[in-house]
Amino acid sequence: xxxxxxxxxxxxxxxxxxxxxxxxxxxxxxxxxxxxxxxxxxxxxxxxxxxxxxxxxxxxxxxxxxxxxxxxxxxxxxxxxxxxxxxxxxxxxxxxxxxxxxxxxxxxxxxxxxxxxxxxxxxxxxxxxxxxxxxxxxxxxxxxxxxxxxxxxxxxxxxxxxxxxxxxxxxxxxxxxxxxxxxxxxxxxxxxxxxxxxxxxxxxxxxxxxxxxxxxxxxxxxxxxxxxxxxxxxxxxxxxxxxxxxxxxxxxxxxxxxxxxxxxxxxxxxxxxxxxxxxxxxxxxxxxxxxxxxxxxxxxxxxxxxxxxxxxxxxxxxxxxxxxxxxxxxxxxxxxxxxxxxxxxxxxxxxxxxxxxxxxxxxxxxxxxxxxxxxxxxxxxxxxxxxxxxxxxxxxxxxxxxxxxxxxxxxxxxxxxxxxxxxxxxxxxxxxxxxxxxxxxxxxxxxxxxxxxxxxxxxxxxxxxxxxxxxxxxxxxxxxxxxxxxxxxxxxxxxxxxxxxxxxxxxxxxxxxxxxxxxxxxxxxxxxxxxxxxxxxxxxxxxxxxxxxxxxxxxxxxxxxxxxxxxxxxxxxxxxxxxxxxxxxxxxxxxxxxxxxxxxxxxxxxxxxxxxxxxxxxxxxxxxxxxxxxxxxxxxxxxxxxxxxxxxxxxxxxxxxxxxxxxxxxxxxxxxxxxxxxxxxxxxxxxxxxxxxxxxxxxxxxxxxxxxxxxxxxxxxxxxxxxxxx
Amino acid sequence: xxxxxxxxxxxxxxxxxxxxxxxxxxxxxxxxxxxxxxxxxxxxxxxxxxxxxxxxxxxxxxxxxxxxxxxxxxxxxxxxxxxxxxxxxxxxxxxxxxxxxxxxxxxxxxxxxxxxxxxxxxxxxxxxxxxxxxxxxxxxxxxxxxxxxxxxxxxxxxxxxxxxxxxxxxxxxxxxxxxxxxxxxxx
Ligand SMILES: Cc1cc2nc3c(=O)[nH]c(=O)nc-3n(C[C@H](O)[C@H](O)[C@H](O)COP(=O)(O)O)c2cc1C
Ligand code: SF4
Ligand code: SF4
Ligand code: SF4
Ligand code: FES
Ligand code: FES
Numbered sequence: 001x002x003x004x005x006x007x008x009x010x011x012x013x014x015x016x017x018x019x020x021x022x023x024x025x026x027x028x029x030x031x032x033x034x035x036x037x038x039x040x041x042x043x044x045x046x047x048x049x050x051x052x053x054x055x056x057x058x059x060x061x062x063x064x065x066x067x068x069x070x071x072x073x074x075x076x077x078x079x080x081x082x083x084x085x086x087x088x089x090x091x092x093x094x095x096x097x098x099x100x101x102x103x104x105x106x107x108x109x110x111x112x113x114x115x116x117x118x119x120x121x122x123x124x125x126x127x128x129x130x131x132x133x134x135x136x137x138x139x140x141x142x143x144x145x146x147x148x149x150x151x152x153x154x155x156x157x158x159x160x161x162x163x164x165x166x167x168x169x170x171x172x173x174x175x176x177x178x179x180x181x182x183x184x185x186x187x188x189x190x191x192x193x194x195x196x197x198x199x200x201x202x203x204x205x206x207x208x209x210x211x212x213x214x215x216x217x218x219x220x221x222x223x224x225x226x227x228x229x230x231x232x233x234x235x236x237x238x239x240x241x242x243x244x245x246x247x248x249x250x251x252x253x254x255x256x257x258x259x260x261x262x263x264x265x266x267x268x269x270x271x272x273x274x275x276x277x278x279x280x281x282x283x284x285x286x287x288x289x290x291x292x293x294x295x296x297x298x299x300x301x302x303x304x305x306x307x308x309x310x311x312x313x314x315x316x317x318x319x320x321x322x323x324x325x326x327x328x329x330x331x332x333x334x335x336x337x338x339x340x341x342x343x344x345x346x347x348x349x350x351x352x353x354x355x356x357x358x359x360x361x362x363x364x365x366x367x368x369x370x371x372x373x374x375x376x377x378x379x380x381x382x383x384x385x386x387x388x389x390x391x392x393x394x395x396x397x398x399x400x401x402x403x404x405x406x407x408x409x410x411x412x413x414x415x416x417x418x419x420x421x422x423x424x425x426x427x428x429x430x431x432x433x434x435x436x437x438x439x440x441x442x443x444x445x446x447x448x449x450x451x452x453x454x455x456x457x458x459x460x461x462x463x464x465x466x467x468x469x470x471x472x473x474x475x476x477x478x479x480x481x482x483x484x485x486x487x488x489x490x491x492x493x494x495x496x497x498x499x500x501x502x503x504x505x506x507x508x509x510x511x512x513x514x515x516x517x518x519x520x521x522x523x524x525x526x527x528x529x530x531x532x533x534x535x536x537x538x539x540x541x542x543x544x545x546x547x548x549x550x551x552x553x554x555x556x557x558x559x560x561x562x563x564x565x566x567x568x569x570x571x572x573x574x575x576x577x578x579x580x581x582x583x584x585x586x587x588x589x590x591x592x593x594x595x596x597x598x599x600x601x602x603x604x605x606x607x608x609x610x611x612x613x614x615x616x617x618x619x620x621x622x623x624x625x626x627x628x629x630x631x632x633x634x635x636x637x638x639x640x641x642x643x644x645x646x647x648x649x650x651x652x653x654x655x656x657x658x659x660x661x662x663x664x665x666x667x668x669x670x671x672x673x674x675x676x677x678x679x680x681x682x683x684x685x686x687x688x689x690x691x692x693x694x695x696x697x698x699x700x701x702x703x704x705x706x707x708x709x710x711x712x713x714x715x716x717x718x719x720x721x722x723x724x725x726x
Numbered sequence: 727x728x729x730x731x732x733x734x735x736x737x738x739x740x741x742x743x744x745x746x747x748x749x750x751x752x753x754x755x756x757x758x759x760x761x762x763x764x765x766x767x768x769x770x771x772x773x774x775x776x777x778x779x780x781x782x783x784x785x786x787x788x789x790x791x792x793x794x795x796x797x798x799x800x801x802x803x804x805x806x807x808x809x810x811x812x813x814x815x816x817x818x819x820x821x822x823x824x825x826x827x828x829x830x831x832x833x834x835x836x837x838x839x840x841x842x843x844x845x846x847x848x849x850x851x852x853x854x855x856x857x858x859x860x861x862x863x864x865x866x867x868x869x870x871x872x873x874x875x876x877x878x879x880x881x882x883x884x885x886x887x888x889x890x891x892x893x894x895x896x897x898x899x900x901x902x903x904x905x906x907x908x909x910x911x912x913x
Contacts, residue, residue: 037869038869038870038883040883041876041882041884073872074870074871074872074873077872077873326869327866329828329829329866330829331869368812368867368868370881405771406775408774408812409811409813410809411866422771424765424767426802427805427810428809428810484871486830486871486872487829487830487833492871492873492874527829558829558871560830560833562833571829574829574832575829578866712838713889
């Protein structure tokens with residue numbers, strides 16, 4: 001007799017596959033529109049509406065609009081994908097209503113893509129077929145550069161470049177599927193065929209049969225589906241993604257976040273079904289142990305250990321909580337995951353609940369994320385309606401349910417004991433640990449709290465094995481980490497890379513370097529609890545320990561790029577102001593310490609600092625670190641200490657020379673009009689809020705320094721670079 | 727009226743009727759649905775969210791009604807409402823403008839956008855414009871740092887902004903407010 005769980009899963013998955021097949025997406029023209037907070041902000045809704053209008057007006061029935069979450073290309077949004085049947089998908093960036101019209105008439109009606117607006121493309125024609133070679137470290141190259149060789153072979157045979165494109169990508173996740181001899185994986189689009197090639201003979205076969213005759217080389221084909229397949233299939237030629245490894249974000253921007261069927265179509269809930277069918281919570285935990293999955297909320301605690309601690313408790317009323325408070329101001333990966341692939345997080349929660357023996361789980365999501373809340377609500381409802389939540393999940397006998405609780409704008413509620421009190425309906429003030437939540441948490445019962453991204457990895461680990469996951473990453477930390485890249489970087493957005501990737505690779509290779517051709521000054525990680533990594537150390541590998549050694553922390557994944565235009569004293573002050581404001585006030589070192597530190601930093605940026613202040617800063621910071629009750633107070637001084645350590649000179653310049661090297665601190669700068677360059681156009685005078693600029697038309701103007709409030713408007717509006725900031 | 731009366735007093739039915747009249751039906755239904763459940767007091771924050779979503783702020787009367795109907799001491803309800811920044815105890819304008827002053831927005835010049843908004847509206851943070859249309863507040867990161875600097879108006883996020891885009895943005899909301907007024911003159 002087959003086990004009920006596998007039957008249950010199969011019937012659910014079959015039904016989903018049938019529904020999807022009925023939609024017949026493969027043979028339709030597919031328009032992909034992003035639907036997430038950032039996409040909406042960039043105008044994706046208007047773009048979708050415009051498309052609907054065009055489709056209606058054209059009377060065509062073979063065009064489908066497909067909603068997806070976001071891929072994390074914030075600076076290029078709204079992004080629109082167009083796939084004609086049998087062709088490579090084309091992604092457009094920064095689409096607006098006018099461009100919709102062009103895309104519709106030229107690409108959809110006329111069959112010719114609007115090349116100028118293709119995402120990250122250099123404007124050349126798109127190939128008919130594309131070969132993506134893995135350049136991941138775990139693909140053994142066996143001495144020959146197979147990709148280079150393939151290019152040579154193509155040239156020798158005279159295959160035109162517009163017919164076949166060749167590109168590289170990072171790990172497909174296929175390397176874990178089949179071990180053995182040196183081999184490289186290679187994906188062919190749009191057919192979605194994965195080959196494993198080991199020699200030049202293999203390449204020749206592919207060239208002969210696949211390229212020239214359009215026939216699949218069965219002997220080399222890999223049957224298993226690697227994890228990032230769907231993602232690569234739709235985004236496979238975009239440099240920004242080719243250097244990433246998408247595990248937590250594998251479905252983000254590809255799946256319809258509001259469709260359970262689509263998630264099932266991507267093997268969703270298969271991991272849960274396996275776990276339930278095996279009836280072995282220990283198996284789940286042992287896979288996580290092998291995976292070396294560490295919590296992605298900042299602390300980097302081993303997830304398997306945390307789950308074991310809760311599981312061992314005598315008290316069998318247990319809870320599991322997903323921490324979606326995402327308090328770091330400058331981080332948005334958790335929001336994106338909740339919005340773009342909600343079922344995946346829900347699946348991770350159910351698996352976690354099963355592993356620790358919980359009856360109930362809570363999503364704690366900040367109220368500032370209305371769309372994330374809505375998507376999780378929908379996902380929970382859909383799961384309940386299909387026997388994936390509630391009583392007797394998938395016929396396994398396991399009862400478990402989920403509920404959402406909203407945050408209300410208190411950063412400290414991201415701290416686990418404060419979060420628990422907030423769910424209990426109290427003021428979110430932290431408590432002394434121990435007892436740890438795994439001993440006594442929510443309503444006094446054993447409770448596991450994990451970050452959104454931690455849960456996002458769970459189903460992938462069970463599907464592909466802990467062993468496979470651990471091979472990505474470093475010896476201490478398995479897998480990938482998602483970073484929210486923002487600040488002065490060319491491509492802002494979400495980036496998922498194996499742990500151990502260098503900072504420089506993230507910021508320069510993927511992020512495109514500092515925007516506006518400026519010099520990199522520092523990279524901030526870990527938000528208000530983290531620190532600054534100076535540009536000179538950008539070769540550093542990102543992992544929990546190296547970052548900590550450099551005086552920062554991994555944190556939840558916020559990564560802010562700072563350029564020569566940013567003043568380190570000012571940014572340190574910014575973070576301190578944040579922590580001071582968010583301190584819950586329960587203990588003195590944090591409440592008073594942050595206030596005093598902030599005062600000193602303020603003095604320094606006003607040009608009123610003294611040398612002795614530096615000592616004071618250091619002492620106060622250490623005190624606050626050592627004696628505060630919770631992580632907020634203990635980590636609040638980190639930005640100050642790390643800027644003091646790496647940018648001592650800047651502090652000295654403010655204090656001794658009364659000079660702000662980045663020309664940022666308002667009290668230490670002046671605006672002056674250069675009479676040689678000023679042509680007297682009067683624009684500055686008209687834009688000065690305090691009317692302190694005078695001068696006759698066509699004559700050099702002058703600023704009344706006593707009245708000037710140094711707003712910088714004049715500097716920004718002068719088209720003749722006649723105003724200097726000194 | 728302001729002290730918390732035990733529900734066993736003789737006039738509780740009268741009092742209860744009075745408190746119920748202060749809250750809309752959906753919220754009463756929400757409170758009723760949870761009242762007799764285990765750990766119902768943990769729904770306090772969720773209830774306050776609903777009240778604020780409905781009225782735009784949490785007035786003293788609302789807090790008292792919630793306290794009485796949920797059977798939670800008023801001191802605790804007030805304590806919770808004042809602890810969390812998201813809750814507003816003052817009424818606000820038709821559109822709440824939340825300027826993001828998170829890190830990403832800060833380094834991309836959010837302060838200048840904030841200054842321009844204050845200049846254009848003639849109000850400071852925490853204030854409401856005379857016509858009652860805009861309230862200005864700041865927030866720390868709305869999760870769209872990739873579009874920094876951003877401003878959230880109502881539920882909509884706008885970015886990347888520059889000071890020069892501010893007047894046009896405000897214009898568009900003024901126009902919307904005018905349209906709404908025409909459509910529903912009673913408001
Ligand atoms: C002040 C403070 C704020 C925090 N904010 C968050 C947060 O927003 N999200 C999060 O996942 N963890 C946050 N944490 C860490 C949590 O306390 C907890 O360690 C984490 O959620 C555990 O999940 P993990 O093991 O999956 O990392 C915060 C900690 C402190 C001290
Ligand atoms: S360290 Fe700060 S945030 Fe934490 S309990 Fe003390 S006062 Fe509150
Ligand atoms: S805007 Fe520049 S050129 Fe024009 S009056 Fe001012 S300083 Fe002179
Ligand atoms: S900095 Fe501002 S206040 Fe000063 S002169 Fe320029 S526009 Fe006027
Ligand atoms: S390194 Fe090539 S597939 Fe993983
Ligand atoms: S810092 Fe402004 S949206 Fe994140």
